[in-house]
Amino acid sequence: MTINIPTPLRVYTNGQGSVPVTGDTVAAALESLVNEHPGLRTNLFSADGKLRSFVNVYLNDEDVRYLNLKEESPTSPADELTIIPSIAGGRALA
Amino acid sequence: MLRIQFSDYESLRKHGEQTYPHECCGVLLGRSVDGINEVEEIVEAGNTRTDSAHNRYQIAPVELIRIQRQARAKSLDIVGFYHSHPDHPAQWSATDIAEAHWLGCSYIITRVGKGKADVTNSFLLTGTTEEDKSFEDEPIEILMAVSAATK
Numbered sequence: 001m002t003i004n005i006p007t008p009l010r011v012y013t014n015g016q017g018s019v020p021v022t023g024d025t026v027a028a029a030l031e032s033l034v035n036e037h038p039g040l041r042t043n044l045f046s047a048d049g050k051l052r053s054f055v056n057v058y059l060n061d062e063d064v065r066y067l068n069l070k071e072e073s074p075t076s077p078a079d080e081l082t083i084i085p086s087i088a089g090g091r092a093l094a
Numbered sequence: 095m096l097r098i099q100f101s102d103y104e105s106l107r108k109h110g111e112q113t114y115p116h117e118c119c120g121v122l123l124g125r126s127v128d129g130i131n132e133v134e135e136i137v138e139a140g141n142t143r144t145d146s147a148h149n150r151y152q153i154a155p156v157e158l159i160r161i162q163r164q165a166r167a168k169s170l171d172i173v174g175f176y177h178s179h180p181d182h183p184a185q186w187s188a189t190d191i192a193e194a195h196w197l198g199c200s201y202i203i204t205r206v207g208k209g210k211a212d213v214t215n216s217f218l219l220t221g222t223t224e225e226d227k228s229f230e231d232e233p234i235e236i237l238m239a240v241s242a243a244t245k
Contacts (some may be wrong), residue, residue: 004162006172007173007198007199008199019176032237042223052224055195057099058159061156079140086155086195087153088143088189089186089192089194090149090190092150
C-alpha cells in the first residue's frame with residue numbers, strides 16, 4: 001500500500017510524495033513508514049508514541065480516529081493512507 | 095518569497111470580503127522552487143469553525159485531501175494557505191502560530207476592515223519541528239498578466 005506524504009514532511013522522504021509501505025494495519029503501516037524514514041517519527045508521534053493531535057491520518061476517505069478499530073484497522077495492499085496535518089488558526093481574541 | 099499572479103491575489107482578497115464578518119480560508123497550489131513558493135492556483139475552502147467563524151478558521155481534513163488529490167493530478171503541491179482577519183491586523187496571532195503545522199509553507203493573511211480587503215501579508219512557517227517553528231515575514235511578488243497583443 002502507499003502512504004501520501006504532505007509537502008512539509010517530504011524533506012524526510014527524499015522528496016517523495018507517496019511512499020510504498022508494508023503492514024496489515026494502519027499502525028503497522030505507519031511503523032513501517034517511520035522505520036524506513038526515521039526523520040518522520042518525531043514529526044508524527046509525540047514522546048509517548050501517540051500520533052500528534054494535529055496529524056490527521058486517513059485510510060482512503062475515512063478518518064482513522066473514527067474507525068471502530070482506529071489505528072488497528074486492517075489494511076490491504078490496494079488501500080491508500082494519507083497524512084494531512086490540520087489547517088486552522090484565526091485572529092482569536094473575542 | 096511568495097510569487098503569485100495578480101488575479102489570484104485579488105481573488106483571495108475578494109474571498110475575505112465575501113465571507114466578512116467571518117474569516118475566509120483557502121489553499122495555495124503551486125511549486126516550491128529554490129526557496130520561492132510559486133502559486134499556480136488558489137482553491138477556496140469552507141470554514142468549518144461555524145461556532146466562531148468571526149475569529150477562527152479551520153479547513154476540514156477531508157476537503158484538504160480532495161484538494162491535494164486535485165493538485166497531484168496537475169503535478170502541483172500545496173505550498174500555502176490563506177485566511178482573513180475581519181477588522182483585525184494582517185499579522186499572525188498566537189492562535190495562528192499554535193495551529194500552523196505546514197513547515198515551509200506560506201500563510202497569507204488579509205485584513206478585511208468593514209468589509210473591504212485592506213493589507214495583505216504573507217508569513218513563511220520556518221523551522222524543522224513543532225518545537226522550533228516560527229513565522230517569518232515573507233515578501234510577496236505579484237505577477238501582472240502580460241498582454242498577448244504586445245509586439
